[in-house]
Amino acid sequence: MVNVLPLTLTGAVLTRRDKVLVGPVDLTLGARGITVVIGPNGSGKTSLLRMMHGLQRVTQGSVDWAVPDAQARRRQAYVFQQPIALRRSVLANLIYPLRLHGVPRPQAEAEGRAIAARFGLSGKLAQSAPSLSGGEMQSLALARALITRPDVLFADEPCAALDGQTTRRIEAHLTAAAGAGTRLIMATHDMGQARRLADQVIFLLHGRIHEMGDARPFFNGPATPEAAAFLRGDIVD
Protein backbone atom coordinates (compact mmCIF):
# COMPACT_ATOMS: atom_id res chain seq x y z
CA MET A 1 0.00 0.00 0.00
CA VAL A 2 1.25 3.51 -0.81
CA ASN A 3 2.16 5.47 2.30
CA VAL A 4 -0.06 8.48 3.08
CA LEU A 5 3.10 10.42 3.94
CA PRO A 6 4.80 12.78 3.39
CA LEU A 7 2.44 15.41 4.73
CA THR A 8 3.13 18.84 3.27
CA LEU A 9 1.79 22.13 4.57
CA THR A 10 2.26 25.11 2.29
CA GLY A 11 1.45 28.55 3.68
CA ALA A 12 -1.28 26.87 5.70
CA VAL A 13 -3.35 29.20 7.89
CA LEU A 14 -6.28 28.43 10.16
CA THR A 15 -8.49 31.34 11.20
CA ARG A 16 -11.65 31.68 13.23
CA ARG A 17 -13.64 34.90 12.81
CA ASP A 18 -10.64 36.80 11.37
CA LYS A 19 -8.35 35.65 14.21
CA VAL A 20 -5.35 33.59 13.09
CA LEU A 21 -5.20 30.49 15.29
CA VAL A 22 -2.12 29.08 13.60
CA GLY A 23 -0.01 29.82 10.53
CA PRO A 24 1.18 30.47 8.00
CA VAL A 25 2.95 27.11 8.36
CA ASP A 26 5.30 25.52 5.83
CA LEU A 27 6.59 22.05 6.61
CA THR A 28 7.00 18.54 5.35
CA LEU A 29 6.67 15.51 7.64
CA GLY A 30 8.36 12.37 6.36
CA ALA A 31 7.30 8.77 6.62
CA ARG A 32 8.61 7.68 9.99
CA GLY A 33 9.14 8.75 13.54
CA ILE A 34 7.62 10.78 16.34
CA THR A 35 7.14 14.51 15.96
CA VAL A 36 6.39 16.35 19.19
CA VAL A 37 4.71 19.75 19.10
CA ILE A 38 5.53 21.98 22.05
CA GLY A 39 4.94 25.61 22.99
CA PRO A 40 3.20 27.75 25.60
CA ASN A 41 -0.55 27.54 26.29
CA GLY A 42 -2.41 29.13 23.42
CA SER A 43 0.55 28.96 21.02
CA GLY A 44 -1.46 26.89 18.53
CA LYS A 45 -0.55 23.24 19.17
CA THR A 46 -4.12 21.96 19.09
CA SER A 47 -4.95 24.19 16.13
CA LEU A 48 -1.94 22.85 14.18
CA LEU A 49 -2.95 19.21 14.80
CA ARG A 50 -6.57 19.94 13.85
CA MET A 51 -5.45 21.69 10.69
CA MET A 52 -3.17 18.80 9.71
CA HIS A 53 -5.89 16.21 10.33
CA GLY A 54 -8.42 18.26 8.38
CA LEU A 55 -10.82 18.76 11.28
CA GLN A 56 -10.94 22.36 10.14
CA ARG A 57 -10.35 23.52 6.63
CA VAL A 58 -7.44 25.89 6.04
CA THR A 59 -8.34 29.48 5.21
CA GLN A 60 -5.18 29.95 3.18
CA GLY A 61 -2.56 27.63 1.75
CA SER A 62 -2.84 23.87 1.62
CA VAL A 63 -2.46 20.60 3.52
CA ASP A 64 -1.47 17.77 1.19
CA TRP A 65 -0.94 14.05 1.70
CA ALA A 66 0.77 11.67 -0.71
CA VAL A 67 -2.62 10.09 -1.48
CA PRO A 68 -6.06 11.65 -2.12
CA ASP A 69 -7.64 13.24 0.99
CA ALA A 70 -10.43 10.68 1.43
CA GLN A 71 -7.91 7.84 1.40
CA ALA A 72 -5.53 9.69 3.73
CA ARG A 73 -8.36 10.42 6.14
CA ARG A 74 -9.27 6.75 6.56
CA ARG A 75 -5.74 5.91 7.62
CA GLN A 76 -5.43 8.54 10.35
CA ALA A 77 -6.60 8.58 13.93
CA TYR A 78 -6.90 11.53 16.30
CA VAL A 79 -6.94 11.62 20.08
CA PHE A 80 -8.49 14.79 21.47
CA GLN A 81 -7.09 16.86 24.32
CA GLN A 82 -10.41 16.22 26.07
CA PRO A 83 -11.18 12.62 25.15
CA ILE A 84 -14.69 11.76 24.08
CA ALA A 85 -16.46 8.42 24.29
CA LEU A 86 -19.67 6.95 22.97
CA ARG A 87 -22.40 6.34 25.57
CA ARG A 88 -21.78 2.63 25.36
CA SER A 89 -19.56 0.07 27.02
CA VAL A 90 -15.79 0.28 26.92
CA LEU A 91 -15.69 -2.77 24.63
CA ALA A 92 -18.23 -1.21 22.26
CA ASN A 93 -16.09 1.93 22.13
CA LEU A 94 -12.95 -0.07 21.41
CA ILE A 95 -14.41 -2.06 18.55
CA TYR A 96 -16.26 0.85 16.96
CA PRO A 97 -13.43 1.88 14.57
CA LEU A 98 -12.89 -1.76 13.55
CA ARG A 99 -16.59 -2.18 12.80
CA LEU A 100 -16.44 1.00 10.69
CA HIS A 101 -13.58 -0.62 8.79
CA GLY A 102 -15.76 -3.67 8.16
CA VAL A 103 -14.14 -6.10 10.61
CA PRO A 104 -16.66 -8.83 11.63
CA ARG A 105 -17.91 -8.53 15.23
CA PRO A 106 -16.28 -11.68 16.71
CA GLN A 107 -12.87 -10.71 15.36
CA ALA A 108 -13.36 -7.08 16.42
CA GLU A 109 -14.30 -8.17 19.95
CA ALA A 110 -11.25 -10.43 20.19
CA GLU A 111 -9.01 -7.54 19.13
CA GLY A 112 -10.85 -5.22 21.54
CA ARG A 113 -10.18 -7.56 24.47
CA ALA A 114 -6.53 -7.92 23.47
CA ILE A 115 -5.87 -4.19 23.27
CA ALA A 116 -7.84 -3.60 26.50
CA ALA A 117 -5.43 -5.97 28.25
CA ARG A 118 -2.45 -4.03 26.95
CA PHE A 119 -3.94 -0.73 28.11
CA GLY A 120 -4.98 -1.95 31.57
CA LEU A 121 -8.70 -1.84 30.76
CA SER A 122 -9.58 -5.54 30.96
CA GLY A 123 -11.60 -5.06 34.14
CA LYS A 124 -13.59 -2.24 32.56
CA LEU A 125 -14.89 -3.80 29.34
CA ALA A 126 -18.56 -3.88 30.39
CA GLN A 127 -18.50 -0.49 32.13
CA SER A 128 -20.18 2.48 30.47
CA ALA A 129 -17.37 4.48 28.89
CA PRO A 130 -18.56 7.94 30.07
CA SER A 131 -18.29 6.70 33.68
CA LEU A 132 -14.55 6.01 33.39
CA SER A 133 -12.10 8.16 35.33
CA GLY A 134 -10.23 10.86 33.41
CA GLY A 135 -7.11 8.75 33.12
CA GLU A 136 -9.00 5.60 32.13
CA MET A 137 -10.83 7.62 29.49
CA GLN A 138 -7.52 8.80 28.06
CA SER A 139 -6.22 5.24 27.96
CA LEU A 140 -9.42 4.17 26.19
CA ALA A 141 -9.11 7.00 23.66
CA LEU A 142 -5.57 5.93 22.79
CA ALA A 143 -6.40 2.23 22.62
CA ARG A 144 -9.34 3.00 20.33
CA ALA A 145 -7.12 5.19 18.14
CA LEU A 146 -4.44 2.52 17.79
CA ILE A 147 -6.73 -0.48 17.29
CA THR A 148 -6.87 0.00 13.51
CA ARG A 149 -3.07 0.40 13.30
CA PRO A 150 -3.38 3.77 11.58
CA ASP A 151 -0.62 5.10 9.34
CA VAL A 152 -0.79 8.39 11.21
CA LEU A 153 -1.83 9.13 14.77
CA PHE A 154 -2.41 12.67 15.99
CA ALA A 155 -2.45 12.83 19.77
CA ASP A 156 -3.16 16.06 21.62
CA GLU A 157 -1.62 15.87 25.11
CA PRO A 158 -2.50 12.18 25.40
CA CYS A 159 -1.10 11.80 28.92
CA ALA A 160 -2.32 15.06 30.46
CA ALA A 161 -4.52 13.38 33.10
CA LEU A 162 -2.44 10.27 33.67
CA ASP A 163 -0.33 9.29 36.65
CA GLY A 164 3.37 8.54 36.22
CA GLN A 165 2.98 4.78 35.87
CA THR A 166 0.15 4.98 33.34
CA THR A 167 2.04 7.68 31.44
CA ARG A 168 5.05 5.40 31.09
CA ARG A 169 2.82 2.54 29.94
CA ILE A 170 1.15 4.76 27.34
CA GLU A 171 4.55 6.04 26.21
CA ALA A 172 5.67 2.44 25.69
CA HIS A 173 2.59 1.84 23.52
CA LEU A 174 3.26 5.01 21.53
CA THR A 175 6.89 4.03 20.96
CA ALA A 176 5.82 0.53 19.95
CA ALA A 177 3.22 1.91 17.53
CA ALA A 178 5.83 4.23 16.01
CA GLY A 179 8.24 1.29 15.73
CA ALA A 180 5.54 -0.69 13.93
CA GLY A 181 5.13 2.08 11.37
CA THR A 182 2.49 4.47 12.77
CA ARG A 183 3.62 8.05 12.18
CA LEU A 184 3.03 9.88 15.43
CA ILE A 185 2.43 13.61 15.71
CA MET A 186 1.68 14.66 19.25
CA ALA A 187 1.38 17.76 21.39
CA THR A 188 2.61 17.71 24.95
CA HIS A 189 3.36 20.18 27.71
CA ASP A 190 5.47 17.56 29.50
CA MET A 191 9.08 18.26 28.54
CA GLY A 192 10.26 15.00 30.12
CA GLN A 193 7.89 13.16 27.83
CA ALA A 194 8.97 15.26 24.84
CA ARG A 195 12.60 14.34 25.51
CA ARG A 196 11.75 10.66 25.94
CA LEU A 197 9.65 10.32 22.79
CA ALA A 198 10.57 12.92 20.21
CA ASP A 199 12.60 12.25 17.08
CA GLN A 200 11.70 15.71 15.86
CA VAL A 201 10.42 18.82 17.63
CA ILE A 202 8.18 21.63 16.47
CA PHE A 203 8.30 24.62 18.84
CA LEU A 204 5.33 26.94 18.34
CA LEU A 205 5.05 30.52 19.47
CA HIS A 206 2.11 32.82 18.73
CA GLY A 207 0.74 30.44 16.13
CA ARG A 208 3.96 30.19 14.14
CA ILE A 209 6.72 27.60 13.97
CA HIS A 210 9.47 29.36 15.87
CA GLU A 211 11.93 26.50 15.69
CA MET A 212 11.83 22.99 14.26
CA GLY A 213 14.44 20.27 14.12
CA ASP A 214 15.82 16.96 15.30
CA ALA A 215 15.09 16.32 18.95
CA ARG A 216 18.59 15.73 20.28
CA PRO A 217 20.19 18.97 19.09
CA PHE A 218 17.02 20.88 19.97
CA PHE A 219 17.01 19.71 23.58
CA ASN A 220 20.78 19.96 23.91
CA GLY A 221 20.90 23.53 22.66
CA PRO A 222 17.94 25.20 20.97
CA ALA A 223 18.80 27.77 18.32
CA THR A 224 16.46 30.50 19.54
CA PRO A 225 16.46 32.29 22.91
CA GLU A 226 12.69 31.80 23.11
CA ALA A 227 12.95 28.01 22.88
CA ALA A 228 15.77 28.05 25.44
CA ALA A 229 13.63 30.12 27.81
CA PHE A 230 10.65 27.81 27.28
CA LEU A 231 12.76 24.73 28.09
CA ARG A 232 14.01 26.44 31.26
CA GLY A 233 10.40 27.04 32.28
CA ASP A 234 10.73 30.80 31.94
CA ILE A 235 8.02 33.08 30.59
CA VAL A 236 8.26 33.43 26.82
CA ASP A 237 6.92 36.55 25.07
Ligand SMILES: Nc1ncnc2c1ncn2[C@@H]1O[C@H](COP(=O)(O)OP(=O)(O)OP(=O)(O)O)[C@@H](O)[C@H]1O
Ligand atom coordinates in the same frame (compact mmCIF):
# COMPACT_ATOMS: atom_id res chain seq x y z
N1 LIG B 1 -12.66 28.23 18.02
C1 LIG B 1 -11.85 29.23 18.39
N2 LIG B 1 -12.28 30.52 18.33
C2 LIG B 1 -11.47 31.55 18.70
N3 LIG B 1 -10.20 31.38 19.14
C3 LIG B 1 -9.74 30.12 19.22
C4 LIG B 1 -10.53 28.97 18.85
N4 LIG B 1 -9.80 27.87 19.04
C5 LIG B 1 -8.60 28.29 19.50
N5 LIG B 1 -8.57 29.64 19.62
C6 LIG B 1 -7.42 30.46 20.06
O1 LIG B 1 -6.30 30.10 19.25
C7 LIG B 1 -5.10 30.11 20.02
C8 LIG B 1 -4.42 28.77 19.90
O2 LIG B 1 -5.21 27.80 20.58
P1 LIG B 1 -4.77 26.29 20.69
O3 LIG B 1 -5.88 25.56 21.38
O4 LIG B 1 -4.37 25.81 19.35
O5 LIG B 1 -3.48 26.39 21.63
P2 LIG B 1 -2.63 25.27 22.35
O6 LIG B 1 -1.20 25.55 22.04
O7 LIG B 1 -3.16 23.94 22.02
O8 LIG B 1 -2.87 25.60 23.89
P3 LIG B 1 -2.91 24.63 25.19
O9 LIG B 1 -1.47 24.38 25.57
O10 LIG B 1 -3.60 25.46 26.23
O11 LIG B 1 -3.67 23.38 24.83
C9 LIG B 1 -5.52 30.48 21.44
O12 LIG B 1 -5.29 31.86 21.61
C10 LIG B 1 -7.00 30.16 21.49
O13 LIG B 1 -7.69 31.00 22.40
Ligand SMILES: [Mg+2]
Ligand atom coordinates in the same frame (compact mmCIF):
# COMPACT_ATOMS: atom_id res chain seq x y z
MG1 LIG C 1 -4.06 22.46 23.12
